[in-house]
Amino acid sequence: MIKDVFNKQKTETAEIGFGNKNYNESVRFLNQNGTVNVRRKVSDKHIGFDLYHWLLGISWPQFFGLVFISYVIVNTMFAVIYYVIGADKFGGLDVGTGSEKFYQLFFFSAQTLTTVGYGHIYPNSVLPSTISSIESMLGLMGFALVTGILYGRFSKPRADLQYSNEAIIAPYKEITGLMFRVANKKQNELIETECQVILAINNLDTQRRDFHFLDLERSKINLLPLTWTVVHPIEDKSPLFGLSEVDLKARDGEFIILIKSITDTYFQTVYSRMSYKSSELVWNAKFVPMKQMSDKDGSISINLNDIHSYTKV
């Protein structure tokens, strides 16, 4: 009995940082893609914009679009400066209309910024030489930043995990359990994967939102070559014990999943987050076991499409 009390207390004190406010409407702390559903502001302004973080997070088309637009803008700016200085201060410029001169200066700028420097156009007095020597220096530094971010995006360690669409309440040994499945979506291996599951639930007595760490049958796995069925046994010390489907929805339950692992590429620690709202929980179901086929060459294969399959019991 003492043991149960101890465990109860331990789960009562879970603190993951979302505070204990009981919102009137239903809230979601974590989105399904793992992003945190909180905005920190200073006087209604979003704060702490982290350019590096943002540049790593945007999509590839957005990133390349941004690079291209910046390239055009910077070259236009320098072309304007060169045009104001005077096209006659440049050697090799074909005679032509003002707009013809401008476009030639625009491309001279591009050739300077990228340091390609063909040289058929070149600055032939002090002022344009000064500007273009600054431009080539800025070009080197700017492209270093862009390509650093490009490589940072490309090599960013990440845990690409496939979670089952639903968590289920299923028979488990002689009791029932809360279960979901997770697998590695990439070819590289994940090592020493650890999982924590936290239940966020309104407390009807205190009118606060409680957070409970859920005990897991197994919270760490050495390798993740196949799928991992994470199981919380609903024993009498579990905060889920005795709760019905209706209770859990009424109390706005959310299951927050925190996974920590190590990638096999550069041996970096990576984290993955996920959340199941009570509406994404299927009661009285059972996951269909993943088919593990042994191939002709002695290796084993699975089909990740099967990860979501369950049957009602």
Added chain:
Amino acid sequence: MIKDVFNKQKTETAEIGFGNKNYNESVRFLNQNGTVNVRRKVSDKHIGFDLYHWLLGISWPQFFGLVFISYVIVNTMFAVIYYVIGADKFGGLDVGTGSEKFYQLFFFSAQTLTTVGYGHIYPNSVLPSTISSIESMLGLMGFALVTGILYGRFSKPRADLQYSNEAIIAPYKEITGLMFRVANKKQNELIETECQVILAINNLDTQRRDFHFLDLERSKINLLPLTWTVVHPIEDKSPLFGLSEVDLKARDGEFIILIKSITDTYFQTVYSRMSYKSSELVWNAKFVPMKQMSDKDGSISINLNDIHSYTKV
């Protein structure tokens, strides 16, 4: 009772590396920005100047100023060398006065260093060719260093934490507690944040400076989406137990905060340090709870300006 004795002993032996000298004047071990207030010298000279560390730490204007000045100096040096070799050793150089030749050689140097190499000026004998081939090699390596540091500065992992301006001594459950608040100033998330609080205080008996780890209500938090109120309960085993505001100032108390966390961008471990002197401690106050608003889209927002607010009790 045995437990208390044990804890007392544990806190007595805290050692964070600042030695036990009791200074006559008031000293501050950590500045509010977390830098350590100690200088290591060899015979009155500052030692261990770490160029890389310094270049990562200076401000952006200082950094770019330094790059620009270095660029001008290096080009001037090479221009002098080329001028001494003789302007007639270069093809494409416009005839002109000595100073005109010098500036053309200066820009030839810039075009070589950045590898833009327009080619309207070019070396046409052995010596200038040799120097310029060395210059372009040095340029590649020099700009690689500069851009590496530039990217290092840009991508440096850091914990940008907002601490409350003051720590307070506030009612806590049925006793009192030392409290301060901390929040993440950036949009990216901080994971597995851990906190240690150490009290540095003069010991009137031994005439030495003692260091006590203060027990925290909670020393680790899984996520830090909102604010975290770090609490040290002033129980009878606390070294603060029975001390008045006057006592603490007389004994030159300093609260040293060490925070360890993991950033969500590259999953790197980051550290933050902070210190409250006894003069930055408000007695008999209470933090105003942070307003957590649930927005229309279901997300939650807070205003970080509120973190410093307290009311006297």
Added chain:
Amino acid sequence: MIKDVFNKQKTETAEIGFGNKNYNESVRFLNQNGTVNVRRKVSDKHIGFDLYHWLLGISWPQFFGLVFISYVIVNTMFAVIYYVIGADKFGGLDVGTGSEKFYQLFFFSAQTLTTVGYGHIYPNSVLPSTISSIESMLGLMGFALVTGILYGRFSKPRADLQYSNEAIIAPYKEITGLMFRVANKKQNELIETECQVILAINNLDTQRRDFHFLDLERSKINLLPLTWTVVHPIEDKSPLFGLSEVDLKARDGEFIILIKSITDTYFQTVYSRMSYKSSELVWNAKFVPMKQMSDKDGSISINLNDIHSYTKV
């Protein structure tokens, strides 16, 4: 006795992520080079192809071959575009046949992509200038990716461990033990090396595949300057206790070795995996001790060729 039961239970519950399916044919979970013998697919298609991981893993000739072929293809594509635009839109192009013009445009492309930009050929109207300014930008970004991967391959932390070709069952103190030897193949040092050994074996009763962590005489070593003989003592609590060579083969035994260490170059954590199938196990043998010679200059040397040597007993 209680201790033995506890240990038995502990080893029964080992879970390394390969599931408990009992395959009819003999399977190998880990290849001898440490790669995992599992394929994750989506509807028969290999999923999660991780380009970065793949580019870090291919051989050096494959990598350089790929770079060279890509370089030729990209230049050909741009040459075709320039040719379609019209060779007359370029200055400095020698008159000649169509194919002569094409090859000159091909090399103009190469000079643009690498930003070498000699300039004897140059774009002299808007369209070719636009294309070549895009090409030089793409060149900078493309080569940044290639050289980033090149450097990533070069600097990749790895544990280059030499395992003995066979594991042996040898006399150990007064009982017997399972042993294998491991040494560092590189000159840099490995720090805080830890080892886990897991036995995968079919359970005849349950018709499932069981995984047992094997207790090691020593599971961590501070430095690995010489060789390390990893020993599992076959005591009565060992899952190997009482098994004969025939039993182990019949039950398709596989010993999975997981090693974790820290390299001395950049102090990065690295992992190494290895597996011995029951057919790679030699019974009743003894490793020949490694010769440790003290050299004239006071240093010690060993010959890694000796690591595999054993004698039958």
Added chain:
Amino acid sequence: MIKDVFNKQKTETAEIGFGNKNYNESVRFLNQNGTVNVRRKVSDKHIGFDLYHWLLGISWPQFFGLVFISYVIVNTMFAVIYYVIGADKFGGLDVGTGSEKFYQLFFFSAQTLTTVGYGHIYPNSVLPSTISSIESMLGLMGFALVTGILYGRFSKPRADLQYSNEAIIAPYKEITGLMFRVANKKQNELIETECQVILAINNLDTQRRDFHFLDLERSKINLLPLTWTVVHPIEDKSPLFGLSEVDLKARDGEFIILIKSITDTYFQTVYSRMSYKSSELVWNAKFVPMKQMSDKDGSISINLNDIHSYTKV
């Protein structure tokens, strides 16, 4: 008593990887600079040459010398190829003697390799264009490697620790202790520094070399702003208990120091190793306390020259 036996056993089993061979001559496992005094060979050949590790470890003059020599060699090789192809295949080449043509092709190669590409010399047929387009590609990749290593050397995390020249056996509380001092030589801070001390000593009974972990008064320190005096109290459970200076030398004692810390620049874990042979141990001495001066601006300063000072007692 039971406690002492336990501790004795624990220290008996220390294993740091140097084996237990008892060499006839005196050996040193670790050099004072922390490098390991062991060579791993395959049939008399040094193995596992790790180019990256080596390039990070050589001195700056060696590194730049190597880069410069490689640059000259590569350009010479390409100049030879271009010369064999024929100087008439290049535009802009001044007429001249064979050696004049060669040096012009040498500098053309340098301009291609660094992508500076002035263009006053340029390839004007297929073969030299092909070679030079390969050269510029190789140049980009080669310089990327060189500059990557250059930046790797520059930004390499390291623990630059100043150890006292000698370890001493000094009075400690009511017994004696083995002590040495260590301080951070750089301006950046070291966090969470941990220390292990291992005694390697010949065992006269077993004729083997034993390794004992020595219990430390304190094995971890939060910050290292000043100096840290690491103390092993020579209690009766200590393997040093009862040993005289003569005994320790006769048994070829070596104290191996392993220090682990975290740098404040990029928060990377770094390691430092050091060793004191019994001849570098001073008996019956006492370290002179470091002077901690509080400066006018409230900061504290120490002089690292004082770290070695001791007085005989």
